[in-house]
Each structure stands twice: as C-alpha cells, then as structure tokens.
Amino acid sequence: MGVDSLGYVVFQVSKIAQWRALLERVFGMEPRPRDGAIDYRIDSYHHRLTLIPAETDAVAAIGWEVATVAKLEATVAALRERHVVVTAEPAELCAERKVRQLYSFTCPMIGNRQELYFGPLVSHTAFTPSRGISGYKTGTLGLGHVVYWVNDLAASVKFYEEIMGFAISDFIAWDDNDAVFLHCNPRHHTLALMKADPGPAGELMHLLVEAQSLDDVGYGYDLVRDMGIPVMIEPGKHSNDHMQSFYLQTPSGFWMEYGYGGREIGANWEIRHYDAPMLWGHRFVGS
Ligand SMILES: [Fe+2]
Incomplete structure (x- = not known):
C-alpha cells in the first residue's frame, strides 16, 4: 500500500490574473482553460496544476498517484482501518481530474483534502510551453x-x-x-x-x-x-x-x-x- 508520486495540485485563487502571469510567463506552463478553471500542462500528462477562481485562496486538493488498482484499494483500506473517512469520487470528478479512479479524504495529520488516484490521462499531442523552457523533470x-x-x-x-x-x-x-x-x-x-x-x-x-x-x-x-x-x-x-x-x-x-x-x-x-x-x-x- 501507499502512494507512488505527487500527481497534481488544485488551487483556489483570488488573483487569477497574477497566477496566470506566474505560471505562464515565469514557469512556461501550458494553459488548458475549461468551464471557468484553468488546467496547466507541464509534461505528457493532461495537466498537473489547476487554478479555480475563488473569493479566498486555498489549496483545494493535492492528488497522489498510485500505480495499481490493488495498491490503491489497499491504501484506502488502511486509511479506513485508521478510522479515516475515505470517499469514492464519482465519474464527474474523475473526468475533471482526468483519472480513471479517484478517492478523497481529509488528512488526519495535516487537515487538508487529499486525493488518491489511479490511471492518469496522457496527451497524444506535444507539450507546448508558454515560454522557451526545456521542460520539467517529472x-x-x-x-x-x-x-x-x-x-x-x-x-x-x-x-x-x-x-x-x-x-x-x-x-x-x-x-x-x-x-x-x-x-x-x-x-x-x-x-x-x-x-x-x-x-x-x-x-x-x-x-x-x-x-x-x-x-x-x-x-x-x-x-x-x-x-x-x-x-x-x-x-x-x-x-x-x-x-x-x-x-x-x-x-x-x-x-x-x-x-x-x-x-x-x-x-x-x-x-x-x-x-x-x-x-x-x-x-x-x-x-
Ligand atoms: Fe523544497
């Protein structure tokens, strides 16, 4: 059981213009706008960061990637054994996160929303950075x-x-x-x-x-x-x-x-x- 990598981070942000300037002009990330939010691509994955415009700033979720379904289920079982409430997320949120299977829970130690997923979507097109960067080590x-x-x-x-x-x-x-x-x-x-x-x-x-x-x-x-x-x-x-x-x-x-x-x-x-x-x-x- 356990996770295999940090997959993505979702931010609620009050200053969307400043955030866009930071991620696009400084970090060269590729924006993929959708329904008011903006996903950011930095490698072969559909996206790694998401900005959601909001009144207040918060880290909405951090997503941990798990390599296999068996390992994902074992990790969920271990959390539940520790009396952590784990929610199996519906297809709508899987579609938003671009993953095949998704669970969420509130970390009993940090207190933040964390997500566990399996099967990230990769893109068939090339990463197109917003400035001339070599890319990211992921x-x-x-x-x-x-x-x-x-x-x-x-x-x-x-x-x-x-x-x-x-x-x-x-x-x-x-x-x-x-x-x-x-x-x-x-x-x-x-x-x-x-x-x-x-x-x-x-x-x-x-x-x-x-x-x-x-x-x-x-x-x-x-x-x-x-x-x-x-x-x-x-x-x-x-x-x-x-x-x-x-x-x-x-x-x-x-x-x-x-x-x-x-x-x-x-x-x-x-x-x-x-x-x-x-x-x-x-x-x-x-x-
Ligand atoms: Fe650091």
Missing part, C-alpha cells in the same frame, strides 16, 4: 514536492510512513525549524513536514517544480525580478537534496520553489541529519 518522480507545517511532527511522520508508503530521506533542524523529508520514489523528497512553530499548522509552505535545465531556472529568476514578484529566498543549493533553486511568493501567499539538479534516492541511501538547509546561497531576502 515521470516516475512525479510533479515535484510539497512541504506542510504540522502540529505533531512525530505522529505525522509515522502516519506517512505506515499508511501512505513514505520512507525517511533525512532531517534538517536549524534555528527554530525542525523538518523531516520523506520519499515515495527516487525523488529525494515528495513530502516534507515541518514543526508548526513558527509556521501555521495545516498550511502549505511551498510547492517545488524541477526544471530540466538550470538555464530555465535562471531565466525564470530574471523574469520574477522583472515582473516584481516577491523573491523570498535567493538562489542557492540545499544541503540534503542538492537542489539548486530559489523561492518566490505566489499570489496566494504560499511559496513556490523553482529548482534544478536535485539528487535522487538510490539503493544504498543512508539517512543523515543536517543543521542547515543550504550548502551555499538560499539567503532569506532581507536578512
């Missing part, structure tokens, strides 16, 4: 990673290990921060959990997408600066996954990390802990 590594603040870090890690099929990659503790990094495929981490002090419990801290080329990130950084989008952490390299990246603030408040060159979990991976999140750079803006 495939079996999934969309990227998400980082959430949680109240009970130890219990949350246990839940994601025992029910959701994650394994610990490493730990970073620095200043007032305490973070655990978890993988479910060779991507160094698909999920990281941070102690919700100083952060707000249940909130998304950031979503990472990983470019195929460092130049994509560099040109993206210049665009962010030119467009006046707030840079939160300057370019740098992480101590644990070796990702070279920078962080910006989205129009919804949470951050996105635009990265390149993350190392992967191999057969002989050894768990370490670190006392700083960066090797070099990655300075907080204003510090």
Whole structure:
C-alpha cells in the first residue's frame, strides 16, 4: 500500500490574473482553460496544476498517484482501518481530474483534502510551453514536492510512513525549524513536514517544480525580478537534496520553489541529519 508520486495540485485563487502571469510567463506552463478553471500542462500528462477562481485562496486538493488498482484499494483500506473517512469520487470528478479512479479524504495529520488516484490521462499531442523552457523533470518522480507545517511532527511522520508508503530521506533542524523529508520514489523528497512553530499548522509552505535545465531556472529568476514578484529566498543549493533553486511568493501567499539538479534516492541511501538547509546561497531576502 501507499502512494507512488505527487500527481497534481488544485488551487483556489483570488488573483487569477497574477497566477496566470506566474505560471505562464515565469514557469512556461501550458494553459488548458475549461468551464471557468484553468488546467496547466507541464509534461505528457493532461495537466498537473489547476487554478479555480475563488473569493479566498486555498489549496483545494493535492492528488497522489498510485500505480495499481490493488495498491490503491489497499491504501484506502488502511486509511479506513485508521478510522479515516475515505470517499469514492464519482465519474464527474474523475473526468475533471482526468483519472480513471479517484478517492478523497481529509488528512488526519495535516487537515487538508487529499486525493488518491489511479490511471492518469496522457496527451497524444506535444507539450507546448508558454515560454522557451526545456521542460520539467517529472515521470516516475512525479510533479515535484510539497512541504506542510504540522502540529505533531512525530505522529505525522509515522502516519506517512505506515499508511501512505513514505520512507525517511533525512532531517534538517536549524534555528527554530525542525523538518523531516520523506520519499515515495527516487525523488529525494515528495513530502516534507515541518514543526508548526513558527509556521501555521495545516498550511502549505511551498510547492517545488524541477526544471530540466538550470538555464530555465535562471531565466525564470530574471523574469520574477522583472515582473516584481516577491523573491523570498535567493538562489542557492540545499544541503540534503542538492537542489539548486530559489523561492518566490505566489499570489496566494504560499511559496513556490523553482529548482534544478536535485539528487535522487538510490539503493544504498543512508539517512543523515543536517543543521542547515543550504550548502551555499538560499539567503532569506532581507536578512
Ligand atoms: Fe523544497
């Protein structure tokens, strides 16, 4: 049981024009508008991100991909055994998400809506980026990673290990921060959990997408600066996954990390802990 990758993220956004500028002009994603919402394509999948215009900003859902129906059903059974209410979603929502089978539940640890799916739709046409990028490192590594603040870090890690099929990659503790990094495929981490002090419990801290080329990130950084989008952490390299990246603030408040060159979990991976999140750079803006 457990999940195999981060498949998609659905956002409710109050500032649709700013979001469009960010995803299309900076990240080069391909918009696929439908019924008031906009799906965004970044690889062979029909889409990986969705923007839904709304009064208030929220992460409407994060979607975990599961490789087989048997594994999907086993994961649902394990959640129900833990008294988590899991809903089998109807064909209408499957059609919207572009998947064959879909379940949803509220995570008892994070408190957010999560979806488990099998069978994503892939497109027969070529990905057509909105700017000249090389594309994104996805495939079996999934969309990227998400980082959430949680109240009970130890219990949350246990839940994601025992029910959701994650394994610990490493730990970073620095200043007032305490973070655990978890993988479910060779991507160094698909999920990281941070102690919700100083952060707000249940909130998304950031979503990472990983470019195929460092130049994509560099040109993206210049665009962010030119467009006046707030840079939160300057370019740098992480101590644990070796990702070279920078962080910006989205129009919804949470951050996105635009990265390149993350190392992967191999057969002989050894768990370490670190006392700083960066090797070099990655300075907080204003510090
Ligand atoms: Fe990250």
